[in-house]
Amino acid sequence: MDEFGLIEQFLAHATGRGEDVVLGIGDDAAIVNLPASRQLAICTDTLVAGRHFLSATAPADIGWKALAVNLSDLAAMGAEPRWFTLALTLPEADSAWLEAFARGLGQLAAQTGTSLVGGDTTRGPLAITITAGGWLEPGCAIRRAGAKPGDVLCVTGSLGDAALALKRAQEAADARSSESAAWLRQRLDRPSPRIEAGRALAGLAHAAIDISDGLLADAGHLRLDGGQPGGIVIDTRALPRSDAFRALAPAEIATELQLTGGDDYELCLSLAPEDVAEAQHRLADIALSLTVVGEVLAQPGLWLKDADDCHACDETRQHGFNHFLQKTEGKGDGG
Ligand code: ADP
Ligand code: MG
Numbered sequence: 364m365d366e367f368g369l370i371e372q373f374l375a376h377a378t379g380r381g382e383d384v385v386l387g388i389g390d391d392a393a394i395v396n397l398p399a400s401r402q403l404a405i406c407t408d409t410l411v412a413g414r415h416f417l418s419a420t421a422p423a424d425i426g427w428k429a430l431a432v433n434l435s436d437l438a439a440m441g442a443e444p445r446w447f448t449l450a451l452t453l454p455e456a457d458s459a460w461l462e463a464f465a466r467g468l469g470q471l472a473a474q475t476g477t478s479l480v481g482g483d484t485t486r487g488p489l490a491i492t493i494t495a496g497g498w499l500e501p502g503c504a505i506r507r508a509g510a511k512p513g514d515v516l517c518v519t520g521s522l523g524d525a526a527l528a529l530k531r532a533q534e535a536a537d538a539r540s541s542e543s544a545a546w547l548r549q550r551l552d553r554p555s556p557r558i559e560a561g562r563a564l565a566g567l568a569h570a571a572i573d574i575s576d577g578l579l580a581d582a583g584h585l586r587l588d589g590g591q592p593g594g595i596v597i598d599t600r601a602l603p604r605s606d607a608f609r610a611l612a613p614a615e616i617a618t619e620l621q622l623t624g625g626d627d628y629e630l631c632l633s634l635a636p637e638d639v640a641e642a643q644h645r646l647a648d649i650a651l652s653l654t655v656v657g658e659v660l661a662q663p664g665l666w667l668k669d670a671d672d673c674h675a676c677d678e679t680r681q682h683g684f685n686h687f688l689q690k691t692e693g694k695g696d697g698g
Contacts (some may be wrong), residue, residue, distance in 0.1 A: 364483045367457055381445050381478040387626040393480035394399040395446055403444035408432045412489035417532060422460045423467030424552035428481035430471045434556035436626045439573035441505040441565030442497035444475055449482035508586035509570035510593055510633035512661035517653050519560050520627045524550035526624020527612050543637035545609035554628035563645040570633040572580055577623040582631050583665055594660030598668045603654040617678040633659055
């Protein structure tokens with residue numbers, strides 16, 4: 364089947380019809396209306412087979428995740444995602460694969476009210492690039508810079524679930540062997556971008572980033588008000604754990620998975636201590652927890668605190684996954 368046939372058959376239904384989409388798939392370019400007094404936030408992310416997802420990943424999950432990692436970036440800005448384009452590189456025109464891929468993609472698109480407005484399809488090793496756009500009220504974006512010394516560092520949800528699922532998959536543990544194992548695998552394959560949390564905390568949080576490469580690596584990208592690096596202390600005892608993580612994470616690597624494992628797609632936010640209760644209250648409305656895991660200091664550096672002491676974090680641990688260093692399949696980074 365030719366490129367047009369594939370698009371028509373499988374992707375058209377993910378198109379949706381956001382009221383701001385004037386012209387979607389089918390012409391030389393899409394047209395969207397910009398609402399009055401809104402700014403456009405744009406981001407893009409690529410998933411490559413064997414690098415960002417295990418090659419055995421179900422195509423429906425790949426479709427979901429390709430969109431989720433982009434919506435997570437918009438969520439971290441406090442933006443309202445509206446539409447996206449899809450550049451698809453496929454080794455062959457496999458209609459069963461495309462049908463499932465479009466289904467997973469379409470599920471998250473429907474759930475988030477986002478529309479596929481166009482894209483490109485080419486032949487080659489499997490890779491998916493999505494570019495997503497969303498609206499922001501001018502001046503209301505939560506940026507990576509803006510943290511203040513004395514702020515507390517908070518994270519949504521739980522950390523380490525996806526990294527544990529990936530580790531189990533690499534060790535060929537059966538993802539369906541228990542409810543906990545299946546739940547963890549969902550966290551790896553079908554992350555929930557924290558869109559509502561980002562919107563709820565815009566205007567309250569001083570700075571934010573989504574956690575795709577591990578808490579240490581991503582928190583290290585936060586900056587102070589003036590754009591200069593600040594210091595961060597993370598209390599490893601405070602890192603939030605899901606029930607499934609508690610049940611299945613080997614004790615000796617649990618903290619490491621939470622600090623350096625990828626694919627959490629939670630938000631890491633810098634908040635004034637007096638605003639934490641209000642932030643938690645706002646997230647309770649969407650049934651999401653917000654946990655204080657550390658604090659922001661004026662002095663640059665990254666420190667880890669536990670029951671025994673507080674020590675500077677080794678540089679190499681901060682870097683999270685680096686695409687050009689690691690060659691093994693499935694590294695647990697999506698960003
Ligand atoms: P062109 O040759 O002008 O680039 P294409 O043949 O690539 O046009 O695409 C035709 C139409 O189909 C365009 O509207 C394009 O946005 C859409 N399209 C192509 N590939 C995809 C895709 N993977 N997802 C969504 N829309 C697509
Ligand atoms: Mg094209």
